[in-house]
Amino acid sequence: MRAWIAGGVSAALIAGVLVAAGVGAQNAEAASPAPGFTVAPQKDLVAGEDLSLELTFTSAGAAAGDQYNVSAGLVIPAGVTYVGASAGMTAPKIYAAGKEFTTAQDCAAIGLEAGSAGKCRVPAGKQYLVFENITDLPVGAKQQATVTLRPNAQTFPVGTTALDIVGSAYTSNDPSRLPQFPGSTAKGSGTTSAPGISKTNVPVKAFRVAKSEPSPEGELLRGIHDHTTTYTLRISHTAEGDLSNTQVTDFLPAGLEFLGTGGIDHTTNANGAQGAVEYPGAARLTATPAPAGGTGAAGAASSVETIKADQALADQYGLEVGKVYTKVTWNLGTLLGLGDPRDTTAGVKQNYASAPGTSGVFEIRYRAGIPLFENTLDFGATTPSATSGDQAANLDNNRGASTRHGISGDPYSAQTQRNVAAVSGSYAGKKTESSAAHSVDAVDVRLLKSVSTKPNPDPANASDWSRNASFTQGQIASYRLNIATSEYVGATQGGAPDRLVDDMADGVCPAFPAGTAITGGGSTPKLTQGGIDNPGAPMSASDWNAMLADRGVSSDCSWPSTHTPASDLKLAGATLTSLSYNPSNGHFSIELALAPADALAAPNREHNVVYTVMQSASYTEDDGQSGATSSGDRVTNNAKVTLTTDARPELDGIVSKEGAKADGREHAADDSSATLEAALSGMQKRVLPRDAAGQTTAANVASATGWVD
Known part of the structure; x- marks a missing residue:
C-alpha cells in the first residue's frame, strides 16, 4: 500500500493504478530524463550500529513530465544485511555476486561490472538490492524513503573505508508499466528513464x-x-x-x-x-x-x-x-x-x-x-x-x-x-x-511567532501554542507574537524604521471585531490595496469591503468582521495601525503598534500580541495555488519587528579596552513565522500483475484478490 498526498499528485496516481511488469522487446534508449537521486547515510556511523540510508527521488522537471513507479537498485558490499525500509517500500530482491542481467545499461555506472555476452554482473564481494514501485514523481515532486542496513562490525570495523554504496533510480513515463533495469521484473517496455545515480562511501567511526x-x-x-x-x-x-x-x-x-x-x-x-x-x-x-x-x-x-x-x-x-x-x-x-x-x-x-x-x-x-x-x-x-x-x-x-x-x-x-x-x-x-x-x-530583540486553533487560547500558556497547527476551512485561528528584550537593553517602537507587521499568505485573512483599538484613536485603521510595503491610497471601509467581496473573501474578514460570535475574535497587546490587501498574490498584511507603548521599554521584558484570522475556504489569487484550500496545503505567515533599543542606564560610559561602547541607541529587528497545514487525505495504490501475454481481464480487475502492494 502507498500513502499519497492529495492535490497535484492524485491525478497522476489515479491514472497509474494498474501497473504491469510488462512484456516485449527492450528499448535501449531512455524514454525520459533521469530522476534526481541521492543516497545519504546518517551522520557518523558508529561501529556495530545499523546504518540508515535516506533515498531522495526528485522529479526531472517539465521535460520529463509526470513520472511513475519509481524503482531503485543499491549495490552494497557483502557482509551487510538488509534490515528494513520505510513504509511504502516492499522488501527488495537481493542478488548475490555473480548474478548476470541482460540489459543495455552502463554496468560500471550503476555499480555492476561487465559480464558475459554484454550482460551486467554483480561483482565479487558485492550484493545487489532491487526495490520496485516505490513512489510516483509528478512534475516538481520530491519523495523520500529510508533503507536500514546492518554492516558486520567484524568486517567493517572502526576506520574501514570499504563500505561503498552505489545507487541507481529509474522511472517510467507510462503509469501502467514498471521501469526496466537490471534485476527488475519488467521485461522491457521502452518507457524507462535514464538512471539517476548516487555514490557514497560510509566511514565507520568509534x-x-x-x-x-x-x-x-x-x-x-x-x-x-x-x-x-x-x-x-x-x-x-x-x-x-x-x-x-x-x-x-x-x-x-x-x-x-x-x-x-x-x-x-x-x-x-x-x-x-x-x-x-x-x-x-x-x-x-x-x-x-x-x-x-x-x-x-x-x-x-x-x-x-x-x-x-x-x-x-x-x-x-x-x-x-x-x-x-x-x-x-x-x-x-x-x-x-x-x-x-x-x-x-x-x-x-x-x-x-x-x-x-x-x-x-x-x-x-x-x-x-x-x-x-x-x-x-x-x-x-x-x-x-x-x-x-x-x-x-x-x-x-x-x-x-x-x-x-x-x-x-x-x-x-x-x-x-x-x-x-x-x-x-x-x-x-x-x-x-x-x-x-x-x-x-x-x-537584543527576539520575536517568536506561534499559532493556535483552540478557542480563545491563553497567551501565557505555552501548551496552547506551536509553530505549526492544523488548517480547517471556515474556522478561526489565533496568532501570538512573543517579543522579548535582552538583559542589556529596553526597546520601544518609534518612527521609521520601527514597525511590527505580519504578512499573511493567501489562505487566511485577518478577522478583527468591532471596537478593536486603533493606533492613534478612531474607529477604522488605514485600509489600502497593494501590500504593506507598497500601499495604494487609503480607502473607506465600504470600498475595502466591496473590494474583498469582489475577490471572494469571506465577510468574516471585512472591516469590521461579521463573524459570530464576536467573542471568538480579538486583538490584544497592540493597537491596529493598518490593513492592506495585495490582489496580485492574495496576501493580507497588518501593521500593529505595541500597547502599552512601554511594554518592552526595560531590559528583560516579555510581551505577547495576539490576534485572530479566518482560515479561508478558497484562495483569492493564484500565487502558486488554485481553487479551494485543500488537504496538504500549507499557509505560512511571516511577522517582522524592528524596534529602537536603548542600553540600560547602568551601561552609560562603559567602553571596552578596544574601544567598543556598551551604551547608546540602536535599531534591532527580528522575524518569525508560523504555519497552518491542512491534514492529508490519502489513497491506496496496488499492483495487478499481468499474465504471460501482458493482459488483464475485467474479472481480474474487479476481483479483490490478486492485487499486491
Missing part, C-alpha cells in the same frame, strides 16, 4: 558527537546573568571495544562566555576596567545556575584556554583563522565499550546478523551566555593557566568588540555565535574523531 542548545529559533538573548543557556554534548561510542586517550574538546567563539557548571566566578577586573562585575549593579557570576539536567558525566572541564585559531584548527574544525576562541577540554582517559560507569545508556555489542549493536552514550553539559563584549587574549597583568580552570567564568578578557544586536547599522545583523565540539580517542591503535557544530544568534 564516536558520534551531537551538540544541542534549547534557544528557540536559534536565537539567544544577550546577558550572562539573566539569559544563560545550557549546551549539551551527547557522545555515542562503540560497544565493540574500549577506547583510550578519550578527549572531548569544545571551541566557543569570542562572543560566547563559558560559565562551566555554574556557581563560579574568576573575574577580577571585568572588561579590563569594571572591577568584579560586568556593570554597576550586576550580580557576580557565582549566581549562575547549574546546567539544566545536571552537569553530565564529565563534570568540570580539565582545561579552559583562550586561543587564536590557526590554519590547522580552521581546516580541522571549520573555525575562522585569526579569530579568538575559548578552548574547553575534558580528558576522559579510557572509555569502556561495555559497562563504562559514565554511560547513561549502556553499550551492547552487535550479534551479527540477528541483532544490532547499541552504542554507549554519555553527556557533558555546561552553561554559557552572551556578554557585553567579546573575549580577547588579554587578561591584564596575569593570564590564568589553562589547567587552573580560572579562564572559565572570567570577564577580565572581555575587552573586544561589542556583541550588540544591530551594531553594524543593519537592524537584522544579529551576530552568529558558532561553536564546534569534537571527541577523539584511540581504537585498536588508530585515532578516531567526530565533530559537530552549533550556532545561535545573539539578539
Whole structure:
C-alpha cells in the first residue's frame, strides 16, 4: 500500500493504478530524463550500529513530465544485511555476486561490472538490492524513503573505508508499466528513464558527537546573568571495544562566555576596567545556575584556554583563522565499550546478523551566555593557566568588540555565535574523531511567532501554542507574537524604521471585531490595496469591503468582521495601525503598534500580541495555488519587528579596552513565522500483475484478490 498526498499528485496516481511488469522487446534508449537521486547515510556511523540510508527521488522537471513507479537498485558490499525500509517500500530482491542481467545499461555506472555476452554482473564481494514501485514523481515532486542496513562490525570495523554504496533510480513515463533495469521484473517496455545515480562511501567511526542548545529559533538573548543557556554534548561510542586517550574538546567563539557548571566566578577586573562585575549593579557570576539536567558525566572541564585559531584548527574544525576562541577540554582517559560507569545508556555489542549493536552514550553539559563584549587574549597583568580552570567564568578578557544586536547599522545583523565540539580517542591503535557544530544568534530583540486553533487560547500558556497547527476551512485561528528584550537593553517602537507587521499568505485573512483599538484613536485603521510595503491610497471601509467581496473573501474578514460570535475574535497587546490587501498574490498584511507603548521599554521584558484570522475556504489569487484550500496545503505567515533599543542606564560610559561602547541607541529587528497545514487525505495504490501475454481481464480487475502492494 502507498500513502499519497492529495492535490497535484492524485491525478497522476489515479491514472497509474494498474501497473504491469510488462512484456516485449527492450528499448535501449531512455524514454525520459533521469530522476534526481541521492543516497545519504546518517551522520557518523558508529561501529556495530545499523546504518540508515535516506533515498531522495526528485522529479526531472517539465521535460520529463509526470513520472511513475519509481524503482531503485543499491549495490552494497557483502557482509551487510538488509534490515528494513520505510513504509511504502516492499522488501527488495537481493542478488548475490555473480548474478548476470541482460540489459543495455552502463554496468560500471550503476555499480555492476561487465559480464558475459554484454550482460551486467554483480561483482565479487558485492550484493545487489532491487526495490520496485516505490513512489510516483509528478512534475516538481520530491519523495523520500529510508533503507536500514546492518554492516558486520567484524568486517567493517572502526576506520574501514570499504563500505561503498552505489545507487541507481529509474522511472517510467507510462503509469501502467514498471521501469526496466537490471534485476527488475519488467521485461522491457521502452518507457524507462535514464538512471539517476548516487555514490557514497560510509566511514565507520568509534564516536558520534551531537551538540544541542534549547534557544528557540536559534536565537539567544544577550546577558550572562539573566539569559544563560545550557549546551549539551551527547557522545555515542562503540560497544565493540574500549577506547583510550578519550578527549572531548569544545571551541566557543569570542562572543560566547563559558560559565562551566555554574556557581563560579574568576573575574577580577571585568572588561579590563569594571572591577568584579560586568556593570554597576550586576550580580557576580557565582549566581549562575547549574546546567539544566545536571552537569553530565564529565563534570568540570580539565582545561579552559583562550586561543587564536590557526590554519590547522580552521581546516580541522571549520573555525575562522585569526579569530579568538575559548578552548574547553575534558580528558576522559579510557572509555569502556561495555559497562563504562559514565554511560547513561549502556553499550551492547552487535550479534551479527540477528541483532544490532547499541552504542554507549554519555553527556557533558555546561552553561554559557552572551556578554557585553567579546573575549580577547588579554587578561591584564596575569593570564590564568589553562589547567587552573580560572579562564572559565572570567570577564577580565572581555575587552573586544561589542556583541550588540544591530551594531553594524543593519537592524537584522544579529551576530552568529558558532561553536564546534569534537571527541577523539584511540581504537585498536588508530585515532578516531567526530565533530559537530552549533550556532545561535545573539539578539537584543527576539520575536517568536506561534499559532493556535483552540478557542480563545491563553497567551501565557505555552501548551496552547506551536509553530505549526492544523488548517480547517471556515474556522478561526489565533496568532501570538512573543517579543522579548535582552538583559542589556529596553526597546520601544518609534518612527521609521520601527514597525511590527505580519504578512499573511493567501489562505487566511485577518478577522478583527468591532471596537478593536486603533493606533492613534478612531474607529477604522488605514485600509489600502497593494501590500504593506507598497500601499495604494487609503480607502473607506465600504470600498475595502466591496473590494474583498469582489475577490471572494469571506465577510468574516471585512472591516469590521461579521463573524459570530464576536467573542471568538480579538486583538490584544497592540493597537491596529493598518490593513492592506495585495490582489496580485492574495496576501493580507497588518501593521500593529505595541500597547502599552512601554511594554518592552526595560531590559528583560516579555510581551505577547495576539490576534485572530479566518482560515479561508478558497484562495483569492493564484500565487502558486488554485481553487479551494485543500488537504496538504500549507499557509505560512511571516511577522517582522524592528524596534529602537536603548542600553540600560547602568551601561552609560562603559567602553571596552578596544574601544567598543556598551551604551547608546540602536535599531534591532527580528522575524518569525508560523504555519497552518491542512491534514492529508490519502489513497491506496496496488499492483495487478499481468499474465504471460501482458493482459488483464475485467474479472481480474474487479476481483479483490490478486492485487499486491
